[in-house]
Amino acid sequence: MPSSKEIYHPPVMVKEVIEFLNTEKGGIFVDATLGGGGHSEAILKSSPNTKVIGIDRDEEAIERAIKRLEPFGDRVSIYHAAFSQIDEVLEAEGVEQVDGVLFDLGVSHFHLRGDRGFTVWEEQPLDMRMDRRQKLTAKDVVNELSEKKLAEIIYRYGEEKFARKIAREIVRRRKQKPIETTLELAKIVEEVIPKKLWVGRKKHPAIKTFQAIRIYVNKEFEEIEEGIPKAANFLKKNGRLVVITFHSLEDGLVKKIMKSLEGFKILTKKPIEPTEEEVRKNPAARSARLRAAEKVST
Template structure:
């Protein structure tokens, strides 16, 4: 269901310091953790994910490695609490695989604009804020702001205005209702980028506080990394990559002069990997 992106490159970098104790901050379905445990028979992985459905599937995927991992339902911005529960003060590395998994895109939670689903977009269904609340309750100014900041949408103002006018008649309840509002302004003429792509990205980031959580989590890794410990991050859009690049440049010794990107062969096998960028750094 979900193919791990840059699997060999990310796990090779993470394990390159000869350590044994690692944290997979976005364990998802367990693909990267499985490869870590296969490559290093001495490794133990603490897996974190905010999506309880992903954790259930990770548990099943990793059953051959019982006793060599532990799983936590948490936001990676709370990684310090997770490690304290494990009784740990130092680890050898952190892995982050950002973005939305195929499990989430195919679940009926409104992440995709290609199917008619309720506006939700919560990675953790227990979280308070949903896409429905953003679309129907945010002011026109706030909608414009998140479309600009998180979606880098050039038509943010027009789209925000159209949403406010539409919801004045009736609440906007489903993904396709939102898509119709966007495409009424910006008709889809084919090609790779659908007009709804940036708006959906922006709403998802807002609902899940993705950028804020990333900044908090990266900062917290510094308190637990041993000397020589590594942070490896796979990001999928420029906003994430900018945060990661600045963090590594400021706090770590970069292990990647330029971001590592998928080979043409990987993109051919897994088109969802095409925008991935891998950066890594090591604590002096």
């Protein structure tokens, strides 16, 4: 497996992000999910008059972004925080209003191809924390929550119809010995889901269960519910909110939140999808969906 330093996360839908954020005239932009810094770099390159305030709750992402964005000097400020803390970040930065905020949600290639327990394909400790200052890990969730709660999480955040059976099997197995690694969990799910539904297909049967546990561990939906409306409050008139999601549950949530924002015009009736050319070059972009809104009154 490549070390996380060798992994590259190609930013998705860069052209669309730059257009919807309307960075051409310059201004202050918040990249709420800095990751490898690819979108921030594109914002900074799109006009000499742009500044970026970057946020990520993953320390490794912060380290990479600092390096990548170094050439832009004081046009960039970087914060190790959750985007639900955008108010604190902007206060620390002494900024009252911004021209645009980008959320490129979910995990990065660094997570999926690294060694922190996000993958169903490699033997790794069950961790899945984006922010390692946090205490709760995937191992705690799998070994400590009740069968009912586990079933609820796997059903709700993974849309997994075998959720109850999977939860029952997890609880049965953990009585024999704690479930400690990604492959131990992946195998339990494999044993529950009928083979005819997954053998010979590319998608691993445990992907939905892993997604669900990851969302729970990182409180991803609570972060979105808190972070997007907070970010919207800091936009100037004509400021733009751009959100990229990677699965339908997340997209549905973002759609609902955008609709509920007062004084905003939705710019994307339907979510924008990546071009075929982009998907050909970067298959991971396949499920990306972009929604954007503009603040029309203050």
